[in-house]
Amino acid sequence: MGLQEIASRISDAERQAERPAGSVKLIAVSKVQPNARVEAVLSQGHRCFGENRVQEAAAKWPEFRTQFNDIDLHLVGPLQTNKARQAFDHFQTIHSLDRPKLAKTFARLAQEMGHCPKLFVQINTGEEPQKAGVLPAEADAFVAECLAMDLPVQGLMCIPPIDEEASLHFALLAKIAARNGLEGLSMGMSADFEKAISLGATHVRVGSAIFGARTSG
DSSP: OOOOHHHHHHHHHHHHHOTTTTSEEEEOOOTTTHHHHHHHHTTTTTEEEEEHHHHHHHHHHHHHHHHSOOOEEEEEEEOOGHHHHHHHOOOOOOEEOOSHHHHHHHHHHHHHHSOOOEEEEOOOTTTTTSOOSOOHHHHHHHHHHHTTTOOOOEEEEOOTTTTHHHHHHHHHHHHHHHTTTTTTEEETTTHHHHHHOOOOOOOEEEOOOHOOOOOOO
């Protein structure tokens, strides 16, 4: 499908939702994509990318940063606490803040390193036992805990269950964000980003529709 087609569909969805042009940030999810494909998208002027693993980002992006300015890298996968320091070095935004131990680690690193990536709290809207994320009933207390530690929480993120209507989960995430005074909504992927935009998404995470099918893992 390609970058330009996705960008056009995002613009159309913004108009249909009567939202300002450019109000939705496209995160091109480049995990396990060959460097040539990533470079092709960079060469088209896109600068916002998403990775699932700290190790992959550390291997891939330093060289790209020497060639392209203003790369905005987002961690969209789960983060082990012992990888948090490395994540601070490579990512401008982390979408997977999902537990108190990680929040406390971020707060300590922010004090020590003098900076902190922007943060999204991951909410397990489907209450799936195998999936990371704060349960909806615990979201308000966890957000308050993070803000009390002066963490730069921008909003919430979710990954709906694959066998349920995504719109219900997007609406739930928007409701939780609104009552906590958070504007950021990281929701919507290749198959459902237009629904997400209609329900307030500020960040959509699109991979295969831009790059083509993954080549591994």
